[in-house]
Amino acid sequence: MEKRGLRELRVLENLKNMIQETNERLLPRCRESMQGGLGEALQRLQAANDSICRLQQREQERKKEEMFSSLVKLPFQRPAIQPLVGKARVSMLNRPEFDSGAQLLEVINDHLTASEKHRLLQWEEFLKGQPQRRAEVDEEHRRAVERLREQYAAMEKDLAKFSTF
Numbered sequence: 638m639e640k641r642g643l644r645e646l647r648v649l650e651n652l653k654n655m656i657q658e659t660n661e662r663l664l665p666r667c668r669e670s671m672q673g674g675l676g677e678a679l680q681r682l683q684a685a686n687d688s689i690c691r692l693q694q695r696e697q698e699r700k701k702e703e704m705f706s707s708l709v710k711l712p713f714q715r716p717a718i719q720p721l722v723g724k725a726r727v728s729m730l731n732r733p734e735f736d737s738g739a740q741l742l743e744v745i746n747d748h749l750t751a752s753e754k755h756r757l758l759q760w761e762e763f764l765k766g767q768p769q770r771r772a773e774v775d776e777e778h779r780r781a782v783e784r785l786r787e788q789y790a791a792m793e794k795d796l797a798k799f800s801t802f
Contacts, residue, residue: 655799663795670788674781703752 658799659796663792667792674785
């Protein structure tokens with residue numbers, strides 16, 4: 638009976654040592670690798686968010702400028718004429734080039750339609766580049782998965798050293 642008790646004590650002692658080794662060596666290494674990967678992912682995500690915010694801000698500014706320029710600087714103006722500001726914008730409706738406000742609205746609508754078509758062309762061009770970008774992201778993901786596999790294989794080998802059961 639005592640021999641059996643001593644064997645069980647040895648097994649429990651080995652288990653205790655294995656748990657201590659895991660807690661002291663393997664878990665900190667796992668935590669460090671996970672924090673490193675998460676830190677990199679968070680940095681990339683933050684950079685992407687910053688880029689999106691800048692793009693949205695530029696787009697809003699571009700729309701404001703476009704609306705202002707469509708009201709102020711119409712295609713029929715000569716280049717020597719400066720853009721109209723303040724109260725001078727109102728006088729645009731009274732210009733001799735237009736018989737009515739409807740003609741002015743038609744010119745503005747034509748300008749906005751042309752602008753919209755231009756944006757659609759830009760969007761199509763952007764979408765054409767997406768497969769290449771998608772392939773780049775997929776390749777980067779494949780490399781990251783491969784690194785993780787190698788890392789976990791190494792950690793599994795380390796764990797296997799301690800498995801005596």
